[in-house]
Amino acid sequence: MRKLHLFLFIVICCCLLSFSLFSAPSASAISKQSSPIPSNKWKITGTVKGTGDVSKKFTIRPSNLQSLKMGEDLKFEIHSQDKSLVYTLNIPVKKDVKEAVLYRYESSGEEAGYFRVENQSYDAKKNKILAEVNGGGNFIVVTQPKTLKDPDTLAPKTSLISPKIASTPPAIFFIPHQDDETLSMGVAITQHLDAGREVIAVLYTDGAGSIAQKILNGEASSSWWGGTHNPVTEGYGHIDNQRFSDARTHELKSALMQLGVKPENxxxxxxxxDGTLTLDEMKSLVMEYAQKYPGASFKAMSQHDSSLSHSISGQALVDLYNQKAITDVRLYVSRNDWNRVTVGSTITPNTSQAFRVKKAAFVYQAWNPMADSFAIGYHSVSPQFNSMLANIQNRQHLPTQ
Ligand SMILES: [Zn+2]
Incomplete structure (x- = not known):
């Protein structure tokens, strides 16, 4: 009896052992693995998590995006076929940096450009960014120094704008893309006009790189349009970068005129x-207007916006405000970022102002290819237009916020 017990015990043990031996490899194949970031020239450390042998699934290397002119700032690529890998990154930046932000290149509805990575924090004592990103891509770090250059050194040598000077200082709106003025600044623009202020609208990128260009060329479908375009059968032919940019600018001008802005302004x-603009170039543009229009009010998208081509104009105004080169600044938060950026307050239009914003939005769904009207705004970001029209408000904040 005792022998039988011992026999059974051994049999059970063998079964358990063989089960664990056979099951062990299959269990590890589906469980999460973690691997350290290999040593690299940027001294970035951290870990990668994913399934399988994650250490062999990615490389960290110099970014080959040629369109960048971001000065001394960090630029690298995490290359991987596996989009499910999660990277925890510890990125050292140069000393004497007040703020540092990690951006990744993405092609979204409105634009192709750099967008702020959601999960990140900057440790100013250790001069390090801590970030978690899903999937790889091309990254840059944009830093803000503790001490700012004298604004005089940023001033242009010659002025390119018209010599006509308004009798009262104008409100000058810096607009990144042809639709931001209606989506995020429309209420403010109509209110300044109604208060008797001259409004000058300055578009500072060409707006190229939007997914809408692919949609119009029949290379991607549009749920708003309800299918895929065929530029041949629809009769408008291929739309190259210049034609696309011109069509967007045509929408911008028409929308601004619906808001009430004079064509000469x-x-x-x-x-x-997009993606090639530097902070110094942006500041030079602002200084050009600051010198031409003493006492003007300056408006731009928020420095907290997730799109770098938005936040760069906000940062330029904040820096120049801190240097006392300009005194009156308001920043507007993109509707995309309303959940994340909660500083400031909302402004609400009266009935006539709301009606003008609505008519400006209608411009962005005008379809008349024979006149190069391609409803680019709605092909790009119809959900943003819909959410704005359902609740016509802008969110603005001060440069100190
Ligand atoms: Zn934009």
Missing amino acids: IHIRNLTS
């Missing part, structure tokens, strides 16, 4: 296309 500066 619409300035198309197209400094450069």
Whole structure:
């Protein structure tokens, strides 16, 4: 009897052992693995989590995006075919940096450009960014120094704008893309006009790189349009970058005129296309206007916006305000960022102002290809237009916020 017990005990043990031996490899194949970031020239440390042998699934290397002119700031690529990998990154930045933000290149509805990584924090004592990102891509770090350059050194040598000076200082709106003025600044623009202020609208990118260009060329479908375009059968032909940018600018001008802005006050500066604009170039543009229009009010998108081509104009105004080169600044939060950026307050239009914003939005769904009207606004970001029209408000904040 005792022998039988011992026999059974051994049999059970063998069964358990063999089960664990056979099951062990299959269990590890589906469980999460973690691997350290290999040593690299940027001294970025951290871990990667995913399934399988994650250490062999990614590389960290120099970014080959040629369109960048971000000065001394960090630029790298995490290359991987596996989009499910999660990276926890510890990124050292140069000393004497007050603020540092990690951006990733993405092609969204409105634009192709750099967007702020959601989960990140900056440790100013250790000069490090701590970030968690899903999937790889091309990254840049944009830093803000503790001490700012004298604004005089940023001033342009010659002025390109018209010599006509308004009798009262104007309100100058800096607009990143052809639709932001209606989506995020429309209420403010109509209110300034109604208060008797001259409004100058300055578009500072060409608006190229939007997914809408692919949609119009039949390379992507549009749920708003309800299918895929065929530029041949629809008769308008291929839309190249210049034609696309011009069509967007045509929408912008029409929308601004619905808001009440005079055509001569619409300035198309197209400094450069998305992703290539530097903070110094942006500040030079603002200083050009500051010198031409003493006492003017300056408006831009919030420095907290997730799109770098938005936040760069906000940061330029904040820096110049801190240097006392300009005194009256308001920043507007993109509707995309309303949940994340909660500073400031909302402004609400009266009936006539709301009606003008609505008519400006209608411009962005005008379809008349024979006149190069392609409803680009709605092909790009119809949900943003819908949410704005359902609740016509802007969110604004001060440069100190
Ligand atoms: Zn925009």
